[in-house]
Amino acid sequence: MSYIYLSFLWSDEGIYAWVAANYALGTLGGDPQKTVGILELGGASAQVTFVSSELLPPEFAHSLKYGKYTYNLYSHSLLHLGQNVAHDSLRELLLSRDQTSAESSGDGVFLDPCTPTGYTHNMGFWNLSPGALNGKKNYLPTLHARGNFSECRTAALKMLQKGKEKCSYQHCHIGNTFIPKLQGKLLATENFFYTSKFFGLPSEAFLSDLMLAGQQFCGEEWSKLQKKYHTVNEEDLQRYCFSSAYIVALLHDSLGIALDDGRIGFANQVRDIPLDWALGAFVMQNMADLEKEHSDWISAILSSDSATRFSLFIILFIMICTVWSVMKWRKPQFKTIYDLEKGRYIVTHVTR
The missing domain is CATH 1.10.287 (Helix Hairpins)
Incomplete structure (x- = not known):
């Protein structure tokens, strides 16, 4: 057993993941234009790393030498946009978005399009911000699950675009973060892969396949989903409506990957080598x-x-x-x- 000590930065995670993917595929040490970009969707953050021919702002540009080649990488970690943190943030956005109408009705009920109809939220377990609590200590709003893929996707996109008006770069596809046009083939890993696997999609599936699967899942009654996926933890199960809509909002609506783009694949390993x-x-x-x-x-x-x-x-x-x-x-x-x-x-x- 041996140990490797690393001074680790968030931006390094995407670069190391890119190295792992291209090492496993056998493209590391070869033509930069034949390498594969990496898209990671973790629980707390998302990473985007690929070889770019564009002139990049210094804070996003990373030069990596391996063998006789030098790879000019775009790499950035999108903090707080991982699947779990984004899900929590979206719930708070839903609570604040309709607060006025909810108060006028006097019932404190908010609609949640990202959870299948019939699911009961336990708000007592949520770590809600003072804004979501309407400034009242004993105020506990209610989220009413009404699964609707299109509405969930729209809400997710609104969250991803938050702060875009502050963009100081040519391209800000997500918030005020610079992201150049994606180039070459791409591998979508971690929660991208786990979500596609849950829906039984192959690694070469199109985003349109995931969108169709998400629409069907979000539109199904919770009781029927429980019976169909009885081996899946309920807390995890209810997230797949949001997850599928969020992935389409992130990859297609924000990063511009076409719904029928064959450049992207969903995987967490190549043969038996983990993409870690x-x-x-x-x-x-x-x-x-x-x-x-x-x-x-x-x-x-x-x-x-x-x-x-x-x-x-x-x-x-x-x-x-x-x-x-x-x-x-x-x-x-x-x-x-x-x-x-x-x-x-x-x-x-x-x-x-």
Whole structure:
């Protein structure tokens, strides 16, 4: 067992995930235009990383060298736009959006199009903001579930576009965040993948397939969904209406991916290699160590006589081939731990 210590930034997660995906696909170390972009949808944040030919603002531009190629990446972490946090934020938006009409009716009831009809919300478990509580300590509003995919999608898009009027860049497809036009093939991972898998969609499914599945799910009665998906936790089950609508609002309505675009695939692994940022961190760490070893060997070679120099070149060549072969074919497992004392992540690696 070995440990890799990383000084981790949110922006690094997308870059390491991109490295992991292209390493697993065999495109890392090759033509930048043949690499695959990565779209991650976690619980708290979303990541967008891909090779871009556009001139990028410095805060979004990342230059990554691997082998003989340098990859000019756009990478950004969209904080608070992960699936779970976005779901909570949307509920608060729904509560505040119709507050005036709800108060005038005197019943404090708000409509929730992102949850199948018949589901009962337990508002007591929510960590609502003072605004959602209408400024009253004992005030507890009611969300009435009325599943409607189109309305949920519209509400999700409104949330994604919040703050767009403050955009100071040429492209702000999500809020006031600069995102250039997506280029090349794309892999949608984590909750993108889990949602498509829940609906039984293949990895090469179109967004239109997910939209159709979401429309059917959102429009179904909660009691029927419980019977159909009786093995799924109820709290998780009710989220799939929102999840499907949110994904379409994020990928199609915001980032401009066509509903029938064949460039995008939903996956969480390639063959049996997980598309995890920890794998990308491991690959880059190994590459850095390898380059250091090469540098030390070259220094030794240059200071040797010709006969010794030739022998060292042969040994170096064999070592490079061996290390490259091992890195390409071994299948590492990872466990990621955050070291509170050191304030950084520790990636635990076990080679099988």
